[in-house]
Amino acid sequence: MSARTRVTSVEAVHESGSYLFAVRDSYGDDGEVVVVPCEDGVAAFRNFCVHEPDQRLAREGVGAVVRDGEMICPRHGSTFDTCSGDCDSGKAEGMTLADVDVVVEDGQVYLVDEELTYLYEGPVQGDDDDDDMPSSTSHINL
Ligand code: FES
Numbered sequence: 001m002s003a004r005t006r007v008t009s010v011e012a013v014h015e016s017g018s019y020l021f022a023v024r025d026s027y028g029d030d031g032e033v034v035v036v037p038c039e040d041g042v043a044a045f046r047n048f049c050v051h052e053p054d055q056r057l058a059r060e061g062v063g064a065v066v067r068d069g070e071m072i073c074p075r076h077g078s079t080f081d082t083c084s085g086d087c088d089s090g091k092a093e094g095m096t097l098a099d100v101d102v103v104v105e106d107g108q109v110y111l112v113d114e115e116l117t118y119l120y121e122g123p124v125q126g127d128d129d130d131d132d133m134p135s136s137t138s139h140i141n142l
Pocket of ligand 1: 049050051052055074076077078091092
């Protein structure tokens with residue numbers, strides 16, 4: 001459904017730790033994708049936790065918490081491998097994040113997922129109901 005769309009660069013993702021953008025799925029619903037460093041490249045996942053799907057992993061201005069090759073859920077602290085999306089500790093243990101198809105070419109990251117169409121950089125706009133939700137539920141301790 002989607003054409004190949006340039007999203008960001010590998011360098012930018014590694015410098016900032018993550019990159020957030022909005023998408024529209026094949027049902028016309030808007031959502032978010034977070035791109036994170038994976039070894040020398042990147043991987044991309046839908047921006048919600050598989051333990052509680054209302055919980056975002058990354059949010060505007062802050063991004064995702066990524067450390068030592070793992071993305072950390074801000075709600076309960078489950079850790080997800082940034083390459084596979086697999087969780088091996090915390091409340092989401094044994095679960096895997098919903099992955100998104102991207103490719104890297106000449107250091108640029110392209111969205112190639114058949115189910116998703118790129119909308120714009122950052123979170124979904126006009127979704128006021130839960131804009132404050134991640135910060136108000138953040139209990140992360142590093
Ligand atoms: S909401 Fe992410 S681990 Fe519970």
